[in-house]
Amino acid sequence: MAGTKDGGSGKPVAQRLLATATRLFAERGYDRTSVQEIVEAAGVTKGALYHYFGSKDDLLHEVYGRVLRLQQERLDHFARADAPVERRLRDAAADVVVTTIENLDDTKIFFRSMHHLAPEKDKQVRAERRRYHEQFRALVEEGQRAGVFSSATPADLVVDYHFGSVHHLGTWYREDGPLAPQEVADHLADLLLRALRP
Amino acid sequence: MAGTKDGGSGKPVAQRLLATATRLFAERGYDRTSVQEIVEAAGVTKGALYHYFGSKDDLLHEVYGRVLRLQQERLDHFARADAPVERRLRDAAADVVVTTIENLDDTKIFFRSMHHLAPEKDKQVRAERRRYHEQFRALVEEGQRAGVFSSATPADLVVDYHFGSVHHLGTWYREDGPLAPQEVADHLADLLLRALRP
Amino acid sequence: MAGTKDGGSGKPVAQRLLATATRLFAERGYDRTSVQEIVEAAGVTKGALYHYFGSKDDLLHEVYGRVLRLQQERLDHFARADAPVERRLRDAAADVVVTTIENLDDTKIFFRSMHHLAPEKDKQVRAERRRYHEQFRALVEEGQRAGVFSSATPADLVVDYHFGSVHHLGTWYREDGPLAPQEVADHLADLLLRALRP
Amino acid sequence: MAGTKDGGSGKPVAQRLLATATRLFAERGYDRTSVQEIVEAAGVTKGALYHYFGSKDDLLHEVYGRVLRLQQERLDHFARADAPVERRLRDAAADVVVTTIENLDDTKIFFRSMHHLAPEKDKQVRAERRRYHEQFRALVEEGQRAGVFSSATPADLVVDYHFGSVHHLGTWYREDGPLAPQEVADHLADLLLRALRP
DNA sequence: GATGAATGAGTTTTCATTCAT
DNA sequence: CATGAATGAAAACTCATTCAT
DSSP: OTTOOBOSSSSBHHHHHHHHHHHHHHHHOSTTOOHHHHHHHHTOOHHHHHHHOSSHHHHHHHHHHHHHHHHHHHHHHHHTSSSOHHHHHHHHHHHHHHHHHHTHHHHHHHHHHGGGOOHHHHHHHHHHHHHHHHHHHHHHHHHHHHTSSOOSSOHHHHHHHHHHHHHHHHHHOOTTSSSOHHHHHHHHHHHHHHHHOO | OTTOOBOSSSSBHHHHHHHHHHHHHHHHOSTTSOHHHHHHHHTOOHHHHHHHOSSHHHHHHHHHHHHHHHHHHHHHHHHTSSSOHHHHHHHHHHHHHHHHHHTHHHHHHHHHHGGGOOHHHHHHHHHHHHHHHHHHHHHHHHHHHHTSSOOSSOHHHHHHHHHHHHHHHHHHOOTTSSSOHHHHHHHHHHHHHHHHOO | OTTOOBOSSSSBHHHHHHHHHHHHHHHHOSTTOOHHHHHHHHTOOHHHHHHHOSSHHHHHHHHHHHHHHHHHHHHHHHHTSSSOHHHHHHHHHHHHHHHHHHTHHHHHHHHHHGGGOOHHHHHHHHHHHHHHHHHHHHHHHHHHHHTSSOOSSOHHHHHHHHHHHHHHHHHHOOTTSSSOHHHHHHHHHHHHHHHTOO | OTTOOBOSSSSBHHHHHHHHHHHHHHHHOSTTSOHHHHHHHHTSOHHHHHHHOSSHHHHHHHHHHHHHHHHHHHHHHHHTSSSOHHHHHHHHHHHHHHHHHHTHHHHHHHHHHGGGOOHHHHHHHHHHHHHHHHHHHHHHHHHHHHTSSOOSSOHHHHHHHHHHHHHHHHHHOOTTSSSOHHHHHHHHHHHHHHHHOO
């Protein structure tokens, strides 16, 4: 990539800054992380940060963007698969768990910091979230219409129930805990599917 | 009575401060709410705030304390009831949803800000949370041993699944939405119980 | 004494406040001691302090007054004694050391805080100090004129030399050290008299 | 060069800040001098001060460091000279007076503010002071062993006696007074040596 | 491209003092 | 006599951002 000198740590400066910021934001929260701390931890100067990013907020938006893009791409993939709806929902439900755990820092930041987005950006992010939510809901509704899922609970609530557990992962999941990401994902997808049994 | 002077707004100063702080913390987040904003909104001076609360953190801890106390008391009540375990778990699961919605500001603050507690306070809060979690888990395990709940999923995960949906309420629940708190509670408890069917 | 209720600690409130303030001022300095700390340590309320003393400064002035009065009285006594001038100077020089050590908290405060007196009070205290200094100097000059003390050093400097050592006591003297107050006093008076040998 | 921008007053900012702070600390005392007053007097902003100094305390430590370094270097020089012990002690005793007067602001601050150092820094400063004291004492003891000084007074006390007069200089010495620094120094050294005559 | 000195508005907190009760 | 809630001004310090070099 052009214009990305390497400070001697094997990574372009912009990437190193973003990775460092992500780690620090997840550890101590966005507001509790100073620009000074980020540049010190990344081994660059303030000038360099402001060369690559317009503001501290920009760093946060990069994280948001990454999370949104990733989740949307994965869901697109699983929703469009050629398989029965139970299979597609289960795969999507499990996959969002795995990718959330694999990007736990990013998703922690995402869920914790959403509430201090500027109005315009907030609107945009909410729109993307809604699109994601609705695509997931469509899977549930498809199964309900087909009779393979119970219709006892509104599809919206079902989606929020599952996403709640995803949102919650950042609170309790530990890398060195007893369950591998895939195991957690299987269990949580299982719970969802069992709850939907007619 | 101590601490009960009325500044003309019909409420003791300390209570007014806490209510105002709770509202603002929920709206904009703890770090984004300045002491100045709190006292202005409450119509008192900074000195008054520091007369009643040792620090801004103290206000936060008051909120935590209230949430923890409330949830623990309710759970104690439902867990000890004289009823089949399915009933006790369902009631407890629905009740935590209702009380969370009824105290949505407090619980929003609680889940969002837990991560910037000071080490000592953090330890204490974690211990209380763990106790709560374990009492809930005990209900699930009791039902699993009795064979009325499926043992396919570890009880810990089941608890985190349900709590995820509680944690998540702050993100999507709107007072003016289509569902009353009790309706949401019934649906979510239903999903939990259905997921646990053997 | 009239109007001095006893809080149950065996001492009139005003005295207890002054004693507590003296101790705290000596320990942490006047500016670093808050009125709150004084009343807490004395076991009374702020209202009580402001009932007996007009301000925090008043407490300091009480200490100043005590020190000035004490030193002046003692010097008067020794200077007027019926004895050879060497004896009178030695006794006065030793006595100021003993009484300084016996009231080390007060004198620490006195020397450390003199520089933040209000202009009027400052003038008064300086005048009293000067009077004290001059009376001491008169003893030295008397001996110089009589030929029993060397005139090699101006009497003013001699007095400042000795007072320097008194001033300095607060910096190094420890109650649990190897020398009793009287021993220190004898040695320091000895040094003064030896320095003045013709 | 780093930190050497000139605000238009002919001196690097950091130096100007330190000089201003030293003057103000000496005039009104450390606690009575606000950071605001320092930056206003130095013609810079608070941010600039905190760019160069970590805290208000840091400014104080810079002063301490300068005083300690200066005094230690001078004493090293005089103590190691190739001359009889009487000469070495007299020179050292006179020199500390001259350099104290020449840096009267710094030494005023040093003696007045030592008592509110943070524990760690306090330890360090005490250690350096002790080293200085002991080196001075060693000179006295050497003379006592050699029989050129009286042993009537413990060497420790002799050192404190002389240092008392140095400490005291800040209280009475005026630049526009009748005695030049060197004259004061000669007189005080004289008094010390006369007091030590066998 | 990159630096780092400097800004200025903002932060939380402290504290001597007053006054209605 | 004594209380303690409340004040208001000032304190030290932080920090995202800018800009001359």
